[in-house]
Amino acid sequence: MKITLLGTGTSQGVPVIGCQCAVCRSTDPRDKRLRTSAMVEWQGLRLVIDAGPDFRQQLLREGVCRLDAILLTHEHKDHIGGLDDVRALNFVDYPTAIHPVDIYATERTLRCVRKDFDYAFVSDKYRGVPEIRLHTIDRYTPFRIGEAEIVPIAGQHSPRFEVTGFRFGPMAYLTDFKTIEPAEIEKLKGVEVLVVNALRFAPHDSHFNVDEALELVAHLRPRRTILTHLAHEIGLYASARERLPEGVELGYDGMEIVY
Secondary structure, X not given: OEEEEEEOEOOOOEOOOOOOOOOOOOOXXXXXEOEOEEEEEEOOEEEEEOOOOOHHHHHHHHOOOOOOEEEOOOOOHHHHOOHHHHHHHHOOXXXXXXXXXXXEEOHHHHHHHHHHOHHHOOOOOOXXXXXEEEEEOOOOOOEEEOOEEEEEEEEEOOOOOEEEEEEEOOEEEEOOOXXXXXXXXXXXXXXXXXXXXXXXXXXXXXXXXXXXXXHHHHHHOOOEEEEEOEOHHHOOHHHHHHHOOOOEEEOOOOOEEEO
16 A cells, blocks of 8 residues: 655645745645645555645656546635546546546535536536546445445534545545544554644634544554645645654655555
């Protein structure tokens, strides 16, 4: 299994436009964060979790020319805004074949995809629109892609917004979580590698901060934890990582986790 962190930043990315803080002015590449996304290579599949506004840049950087599916955690623009760029994958060897891209998400999220990218779903499509196949998942029921079973993890981004994490065998990926019920935590028992959001050290209304992420880590006790969806308020990578306990790391764009 291999997980590549395509992006580890918040909805604005890092640096933030117009910001002159030390993090946004940093020359350390680990302080440059595209919008949060990850690629999972597992059981012969190549899956991407979320396709935000930086999707094109992320796939180009990693040299990706084929995907088996995209999993969406929720409908916010920093997680779905780049879906139009799947059309490059549709036509990578055109005219030999056209490859629709399969997208898995809850009905609530797919409603937003249909609305935002309505031109991809009309009966009379113009040439070159994204070829997308939508698959509705239930947040409480495992689903399969090929022979691989994926376990959704239900959480709340805020009282208004649901979010879905995913477990892939020994690895789990959670982003944009603020709360998670005990029954969902039970689904994470035994994970060896946990990728989880931790916006900053200070509290936030709709994301785990570092202490809240570490509380989940203490409960699950994975061998390795990587923090993602990091704001510029987390501080410089070089200094912020020193504030974390053993076994917990700050993620960075392009980071590869092989298990």
